[in-house]
Amino acid sequence: MGFLHLFIVNKSGGLILHRPLGQSAPRIGTNEWLRIGSTFHSLHAIAAEASPVKLPGNKNSAGADDGIEEIRGGGLILKCLQTRTGVKFVITAEPGTSDLDAVLREIYVLYSDCALKDPFYELEMPIRCELFTNAIDNLIEKVESGGFKTR
Amino acid sequence: MSRAAASNILDRPLGRSGGRGGSSSEGSAVSLSAFAYVYSELVQYHQGRAASISELERRLESAGYGVGLKVLELVAYRTKETKRETRLMSILHFVSSSVWKALFGKSADSLERSIDHADEFMIVDYEPITSTFVSVPPDLGQLSADAYVSGIIAGVLDGAGFSARVTAHSVNVEEGEYAKPQGGNVVTGLPARKDKAVFLVKFSQEVLARDAALER
Numbered sequence: 029m030g031f032l033h034l035f036i037v038n039k040s041g042g043l044i045l046h047r048p049l050g051q052s053a054p055r056i057g058t059n060e061w062l063r064i065g066s067t068f069h070s071l072h073a074i075a076a077e078a079s080p081v082k083l084p085g086n087k088n089s090a091g092a093d094d095g096i097e098e099i100r101g102g103g104l105i106l107k108c109l110q111t112r113t114g115v116k117f118v119i120t121a122e123p124g125t126s127d128l129d130a131v132l133r134e135i136y137v138l139y140s141d142c143a144l145k146d147p148f149y150e151l152e153m154p155i156r157c158e159l160f161t162n163a164i165d166n167l168i169e170k171v172e173s174g175g176f177k178t179r
Numbered sequence: 180m181s182r183a184a185a186s187n188i189l190d191r192p193l194g195r196s197g198g199r200g201g202s203s204s205e206g207s208a209v210s211l212s213a214f215a216y217v218y219s220e221l222v223q224y225h226q227g228r229a230a231s232i233s234e235l236e237r238r239l240e241s242a243g244y245g246v247g248l249k250v251l252e253l254v255a256y257r258t259k260e261t262k263r264e265t266r267l268m269s270i271l272h273f274v275s276s277s278v279w280k281a282l283f284g285k286s287a288d289s290l291e292r293s294i295d296h297a298d299e300f301m302i303v304d305y306e307p308i309t310s311t312f313v314s315v316p317p318d319l320g321q322l323s324a325d326a327y328v329s330g331i332i333a334g335v336l337d338g339a340g341f342s343a344r345v346t347a348h349s350v351n352v353e354e355g356e357y358a359k360p361q362g363g364n365v366v367t368g369l370p371a372r373k374d375k376a377v378f379l380v381k382f383s384q385e386v387l388a389r390d391a392a393l394e395r
Contacts, residue, residue: 141367145215145312147222148319157314159369166370 029172030122032104034135034164035061038152039114041069045155049168052122068118072096072108107132115139131171138163189256211366215312222313222324232322240330240345247334254281263339267382267390270339275302278335283308288375298387300380302332305352307376311367315349323347325376332378343382349374 031049033056038044043065048055056064072095076086079094088094092110099106105125109117109132117132117139142160143149149157221242222235229235254277255263264270275287283304293299310324323329325347333345352375 137368141212141312141369142314145212145219146314147219147226147324148314148316156316159312159314163369 029125031125031131031168031172032120032122034117034119035065035068036139036155037065037069037116037118040152041066042152044153045160047161047164049119049164050172068096068108069116072110072116109133109136111136127171131167134167135164138167189253211308211311214308218309218327219312221327232319236322236326236347239324239326240333243327243330243332244334244337247331247336248338249334250278250281250331251335251338254278257281265340266393267341267386270336270341271300271302271380273339274332274335278331279304282331293379296381298382298384300382302378302380303375304328304378305375306372310349310376311369321348323349323376325349325378328376329378332380336380336382341382341386343380343386345381346379348377348379350377 030052032053034045034047034049035043036045043062046056046058046061046065073093075096076082076094083094086094091112093114095110096108098108100123103123104120105123105128106118106120107128108119109129111117117135119128119132119135121128138160139155142157142163143155144151146157146159149155155161222239225238225242226235229238254273258277264273271290275290279285279287287302288305289301289303291301291303293301304325307325307328309327313324315322315324329345329347333343336343336345352373
């Protein structure tokens with residue numbers, strides 16, 4: 029199990045969270061992260077237009093905007109979950125890592141619990157909720173030790 | 180709108196009419212998420228109108244005060260108490276078990292007496308629902324989101340004739356102090372909390388004097 033990074037992009041393309049998930053994750057500077065976040069946001073939007081198959085209203089079956097769902101490279105898998113509200117959860121991992129979809133969905137649940145129910149969190153702003161980051165670390169630990177069961 | 184004539188509204192369980200807090204054993208349950216969202220809005224509403232951390236805490240406490248007065252009457256009626264509590268220890272036990280059970284579905288985790296001050300008591304809750312999803316930012320330092328619950332306790336005590344000042348504090352949990360359920364919180368799936376809520380109850384002098392007089 030080699031999780032690399034998690035990053036979350038808000039609906040206007042701004043980065044609201046980036047977090048290394050494992051020892052093998054390369055260190056990336058904050059400015060670089062902001063660039064990655066907005067680049068991904070634009071590519072995600074363009075992908076729907078460039079796609080040979082156009083979905084009605086550019087919305088996928090989950091009601092969210094159509095766009096990049098997965099990128100597979102020689103040394104990387106990148107998976108993206110876009111919510112109906114336009115928030116994109118993106119996770120990168122080494123090839124061979126399983127359960128990425130389940131982990132992404134679980135992170136979405138943790139976001140709705142720890143960030144959205146926190147009275148001190150402002151929507152679309154960078155996430156500074158300790159509870160959220162602790163819960164993500166805890167989740168990754170559980171997945172790596174094999175104790176994770178999908179809901 | 181019809182009501183069964185035989186069923187008195189005060190006899191019906193709180194849960195069914197959509198009461199706040201955790202699930203009750205009878206009647207329907209309210210989801211923790213619904214409560215968390217409403218409470219989050221309450222805190223944000225007061226934060227927008229408070230100029231300082233202590234003012235925010237005071238606002239939350241006064242929001243809970245009214246709840247406390249009413250909860251006292253309701254719980255006392257429901258537990259069919261024929262005599263009202265006049266002793267300090269009994270009212271504290273009433274708060275930490277009956278009131279807590281009615282509001283949160285379980286009794287408070289512990290009730291302690293302070294060693295340094297004779298007029299201070301502490302009610303401890305390891306998983307208060309008012310702060311289950313709250314992460315206090317570092318610039319708000321000592322704020323406890325459980326100030327609402329300390330307002331409820333103050334309301335109950337004042338209503339019963341024991342005036343007290345109640346404050347909420349977030350204290351770190353020591354290793355092995357509390358047998359945490361395996362894998363953290365079972366209900367929310369979040370990791371186990373690192374801090375517990377301690378409600379410090381400081382009774383006023385007349386209350387202690389009265390209690391001492393009753394002792395004899």
